[in-house]
Amino acid sequence: HYTLTSRNFFLLLLKLCIEVFQVKEWNGNGTARWKTFRRQKREWIKFAAACREGEDNSKRNPIARIRSDCEENNPVTYSISGVGIDRAPYGIFVVNPRTGEINITSIVDREVTPVFVIRCFAKHSVTGMDLEPPLELRVRVLDINDNPPIFAQSVFTGSVEECSMDNTLVMKIIASDADEPNHLNSKIAFKIESQEPSGQPMFI
Structure with missing residues (x-):
């Protein structure tokens, strides 16, 4: 007679999430034997597509998918948390608890959040126990050229002596762009209008 306690049930679940494989080994006299190894289950299966800011990305849903190998032997419920989910801004990403598909529901702004870090969970649908350690999924927000350059001050003042040589430094003007650093969208070109x-x- 065998009683299935909660501890035994947990151990059973743990065993189901471990892969068993065999390797053939040859000894010195030419005979072979099978050696059994146990290893931890493969990493979660995942992919995440980048999202463009200022655009409707929902036509590309699902933008990410998570799946645990424990699905093969256990009923799994998937959930997610983080900024854009259960922390402000709320509800940008939602997950299908059965399939692990993650959808985006609203427009994002790279200047507000350049990368969303989504924590993913896989729990046993009946017991609520974790079948996996939490997974960190990063969704990058692609920059668009939506920020004009801004001068550091409204008036710059310089001076130059009379009869100065050509190309004498008169002043330096400074501007910045809030688009992605070291990206074509944030490169600045200066020109004199009048x-x-x-x-x-007289000036270049």
């Missing part, structure tokens, strides 16, 4: 008094251009 000068007073007008006439032959």
Whole structure:
């Protein structure tokens, strides 16, 4: 007679999530034997597509999917948490608890959140016990050129002595762009629109 206690049930679940495999080994006299190994289950199966800011990404859903190998032997319920889920801004990402498919529901802004870090969980649907350690899934927000350059101040003042040589430094103007650093969208080009008094251009 055998009683299935909660501890035994947990151990049974744990065993179901372990892979058993055999390797043939040859000894010195040429005979072979099978050696059994146990190893921890493979990492979660996952993928995550990047999302473009300022656009409706829902047409690309699911933008991510998680799946545990424990699905083969256990009823699994998937859940997620993090910024954009159960922390403000709420509800940007939702997960199908049965399939592990993660959908995006609203437009995102890279300047607010450049990367969403989603913590993923796989629990036994009946007991609520964790079948996996939490998985960290990163969803990158792709930049678009939606920020104009801004000068560091409204007026820059410089000076130059009369009869100075060509290309004498007069002043340095500084501007910044809130788009992604080291990206084409944040590169800045300067040009002089006009000068007073007008006439032959005196500055470059």
